[in-house]
Amino acid sequence: KEVTIISAPFSAGQRNGGVEKGPKYLLKHGLKEDLEALGWKVSLEEPLKGSGLDLPPSETSQEIFEAGNSRMRNPTIVGQATEKIFETVKSVAHKKVFPLTIGGDHAIGMSTLAGFLDAYPDACVLWIDAHADINTPDTSPSGNLHGFPVSFAMGLKRDLWHKQFDWLDNAKTKLLANRIAYIGLRDVDAGEKVILRDLGIAAYSMYHVDKYGIAKVVEMALSKINPSGKSPVHISYDVDALDPLFTPATGTPVRGGLTFREGMYIVEAVAETGNLAALDIVECNPDLAISNVHEFDTIAAGCAIAKSALGETLV
Ligand code: ARG
Numbered sequence: 001k002e003v004t005i006i007s008a009p010f011s012a013g014q015r016n017g018g019v020e021k022g023p024k025y026l027l028k029h030g031l032k033e034d035l036e037a038l039g040w041k042v043s044l045e046e047p048l049k050g051s052g053l054d055l056p057p058s059e060t061s062q063e064i065f066e067a068g069n070s071r072m073r074n075p076t077i078v079g080q081a082t083e084k085i086f087e088t089v090k091s092v093a094h095k096k097v098f099p100l101t102i103g104g105d106h107a108i109g110m111s112t113l114a115g116f117l118d119a120y121p122d123a124c125v126l127w128i129d130a131h132a133d134i135n136t137p138d139t140s141p142s143g144n145l146h147g148f149p150v151s152f153a154m155g156l157k158r159d160l161w162h163k164q165f166d167w168l169d170n171a172k173t174k175l176l177a178n179r180i181a182y183i184g185l186r187d188v189d190a191g192e193k194v195i196l197r198d199l200g201i202a203a204y205s206m207y208h209v210d211k212y213g214i215a216k217v218v219e220m221a222l223s224k225i226n227p228s229g230k231s232p233v234h235i236s237y238d239v240d241a242l243d244p245l246f247t248p249a250t251g252t253p254v255r256g257g258l259t260f261r262e263g264m265y266i267v268e269a270v271a272e273t274g275n276l277a278a279l280d281i282v283e284c285n286p287d288l289a290i291s292n293v294h295e296f297d298t299i300a301a302g303c304a305i306a307k308s309a310l311g312e313t314l315v
């Protein structure tokens with residue numbers, strides 16, 4: 001039982017300062033000690049340390065890369081940072097150590113998916129989020145790269161990428177459409193809906209959670225992406241999947257989200273299968289908290305998700 005916490009204090013995938021402080025706050029809340037108390041040997045990796053890639057948007061020059069009718073913001077910084085995080089996740093996963101990557105914004109999802117799939121080509125992914133994060137340069141309404149990581153891990157619209165993402169070509173395994181399922185969606189861009197439909201990706205929105213209940217949704221999602229029940233599962237958890245009542249300090253909150261218990265149930269149920277082998281916790285932004293209670297609730301939720309994913313049970 002060995003886990004490496006990969007700290008990814010990174011915010012250039014979107015435009016709010018503060019999300020780069022997420023790892024520090026999660027660690028200050030006791031994440032490492034909590035996992036040790038569960039019996040894990042815990043180490044810490046900081047791939048961005050000393051690189052200058054961990055600065056808030058206000059302290060970096062803003063870049064816009066346009067090609068035809070496509071657009072992305074800050075590709076140089078995002079490309080450099082995500083490559084470093086990819087190398088770390090990949091080496092941790094190859095050692096058969098559990099990679100727990102803490103963000104930072106969700107752009108780092110391209111690193112964690114590519115890095116984990118490099119070591120486990122048969123892996124499958126549960127993307128827990130209000131958003132699908134599967135925009136391509138020609139569908140993104142914002143150009144913010146935290147809305148792209150799934151499309152990058154799949155290699156969609158490769159010809160529209162900035163050269164700083166060439167590192168993804170060296171990742172051994174591309175994410176396939178039948179190896180990812182979403183839970184919690186409620187703010188999906190028009191172009192993303194087309195991609196989800198065209199590729200037949202399993203997407204459980206809040207409508208499905210209401211209709212079937214969270215237990216059934218998790219069961220349906222896992223049976224779609226992991227029919228054999230034998231593949232390792234990677235959960236990429238954007239805290240904005242939860243209703244803003246529970247995780248208010250996040251950059252793109254959308255009301256009508258998962259309750260705290262529904263959100264916890266997902267990781268508890270996957271942990272129970274014994275297949276969970278990688279986890280990301282992203283988009284905690286303490287600077288967006290309008291009170292100490294908001295800050296505490298958001299950070300505590302991130303830590304609670306990690307603990308339950310790594311085996312804490314209620315009784
Ligand atoms: N779909 C929107 C965009 O691409 C929002 C993405 C939000 N992503 C996130 N990781 N919170 O700009």
Ligand code: MN
Nearest residue numbers: 130131238240
């Ligand atoms: Mn989101």
Ligand code: MN
Nearest residue numbers: 141187188189
């Ligand atoms: Mn939107």
Ligand code: MN
Nearest residue numbers: 106129133238
């Ligand atoms: Mn996200």
